[in-house]
Amino acid sequence: MSLSHSILGFLSYQSMTGYDLAKAFSSSVRFFWYAQTSQIYLELNKLEKKEFVTWEIIIQTEKPSKKLYSITQKGKEEFFVWLSQENDEFSKGNKNAFLMKVFFSGCRPPKECITMLSDFINDCSHYQDEMQQIPDSIGHYGGLVDQEQKLYWQLSADFGYSYIHMCIDWARRSIKKLEELT
Amino acid sequence: MSLSHSILGFLSYQSMTGYDLAKAFSSSVRFFWYAQTSQIYLELNKLEKKEFVTWEIIIQTEKPSKKLYSITQKGKEEFFVWLSQENDEFSKGNKNAFLMKVFFSGCRPPKECITMLSDFINDCSHYQDEMQQIPDSIGHYGGLVDQEQKLYWQLSADFGYSYIHMCIDWARRSIKKLEELT
DNA sequence: AGGCTCATGTAACCGGTTACATGATTAT
DNA sequence: ATAATCATGTAACCGGTTACATGAGCCT
Numbered sequence: 001m002s003l004s005h006s007i008l009g010f011l012s013y014q015s016m017t018g019y020d021l022a023k024a025f026s027s028s029v030r031f032f033w034y035a036q037t038s039q040i041y042l043e044l045n046k047l048e049k050k051e052f053v054t055w056e057i058i059i060q061t062e063k064p065s066k067k068l069y070s071i072t073q074k075g076k077e078e079f080f081v082w083l084s085q086e087n088d089e090f091s092k093g094n095k096n097a098f099l100m101k102v103f104f105s106g107c108r109p110p111k112e113c114i115t116m117l118s119d120f121i122n123d124c125s126h127y128q129d130e131m132q133q134i135p136d137s138i139g140h141y142g143g144l145v146d147q148e149q150k151l152y153w154q155l156s157a158d159f160g161y162s163y164i165h166m167c168i169d170w171a172r173r174s175i176k177k178l179e180e181l182t
Numbered sequence: 183m184s185l186s187h188s189i190l191g192f193l194s195y196q197s198m199t200g201y202d203l204a205k206a207f208s209s210s211v212r213f214f215w216y217a218q219t220s221q222i223y224l225e226l227n228k229l230e231k232k233e234f235v236t237w238e239i240i241i242q243t244e245k246p247s248k249k250l251y252s253i254t255q256k257g258k259e260e261f262f263v264w265l266s267q268e269n270d271e272f273s274k275g276n277k278n279a280f281l282m283k284v285f286f287s288g289c290r291p292p293k294e295c296i297t298m299l300s301d302f303i304n305d306c307s308h309y310q311d312e313m314q315q316i317p318d319s320i321g322h323y324g325g326l327v328d329q330e331q332k333l334y335w336q337l338s339a340d341f342g343y344s345y346i347h348m349c350i351d352w353a354r355r356s357i358k359k360l361e362e363l364t
Numbered sequence: 365a366g367g368c369t370c371a372t373g374t375a376a377c378c379g380g381t382t383a384c385a386t387g388a389t390t391a392t
Numbered sequence: 393a394t395a396a397t398c399a400t401g402t403a404a405c406c407g408g409t410t411a412c413a414t415g416a417g418c419c420t
Contacts (some may be wrong), residue, residue: 012286027281080199103335159284199372200373
């Protein structure tokens with residue numbers, strides 16, 4: 001369970017509403033953890049039951065009222081335990097339907113796989129563009145934290161850039177190999 | 183749902199038992215789709231209900247009897263529909279708990295993150311070694327299919343190699359950046 | 365007798381998705 | 393009016409995990 005822990009992570013920066021959290025997710029970590037708004041509200045309820053967060057109603061005059069969630073001491077402890085836990089990224093959790101299709105593409109004309117790979121490159125490029133905006137939005141939230149925190153944000157974003165770059169390179173190489181077939 | 187479709191993919195090569203499928207998965211596609219043995223049996227039942235597969239009991243003298251599954255015409259059609267469907271790999275399905283930890287590591291000493299990244303590199307190397315064995319096991323199954331099919335297997339494996347190489351490079355760069363902090 | 369490979373499942377659970385549902389306030 | 397933004401949820405579903413359970417036949 002990583003969504004709940006990353007919610008705790010964001011709340012450790014400052015208190016936030018479910019709506020704020022949804023925006024924070026989509027403007028920073030969505031390239032490695034896309035979180036649905038509805039799911040965030042569900043997780044907040046679960047975290048409340050575990051006493052990792054509390055909330056208070058904030059009445060606003062110009063906007064609808066909102067529930068401002070804060071992390072508890074218990075929540076902070078849970079967060080730090082999670083942070084220092086070992087994780088095995090490579091043995092589990094990699095589900096790549098696209099690669100599965102590549103794997104099984106021997107039964108159809110090479111041209112179809114080339115098209116699929118071209119589409120993939122387009123998706124990559126599109127995603128690359130979207131990711132360019134992430135540093136801006138991180139800058140927007142950047143006021144909350146010190147310079148050192150930003151370095152870690154940068155590291156995770158670098159992974160994203162490197163990954164997408166690798167994907168494009170691989171797809172181009174693959175297309176070349178398939179074109180040699182014909 | 184990609185597990186069920188990749189089961190159909192394997193069955194399109196030849197008829198297999200659940201046990202065979204589990205071995206085929208773990209010796210070929212496990213680096214981008216780890217499948218539990220029990221899950222494979224569950225999926226086979228579902229595929230049977232949808233009339234995508236049929237089975238017959240094979241009585242063996244030296245070994246326990248087994249259920250040999252075969253793909254039906256309906257199953258083949260379903261498989262090809264899946265193959266030619268568009269997929270958006272980048273907007274969904276990327277859940278990376280490790281990157282989440284990197285993202286939130288600003289609140290702890292850089293040394294701890296460096297350790298985490300070193301462990302990550304070790305995991306990568308270990309995984310890299312495991313992946314070296316995949317071409318051999320693909321060769322073992324290779325008798326089933328023609329040379330062209332093998333190219334696609336190679337492409338998907340190349341993705342794996344490139345990915346892991348990228349991971350190691352990124353982790354090394356990140357460690358350097360963190361060491362500059364101290 | 366003990367361990368290995370071969371072989372097949374069931375049950376409880378869980379994180380996450382999809383779709384649906386609602387309502388306040390502000391700006392045009 | 394009506395669209396956009398702000399704001400919060402529920403219900404049904406689903407793919408996959410974890411843990412458990414069983415048993416045949418072979419080898420030493």
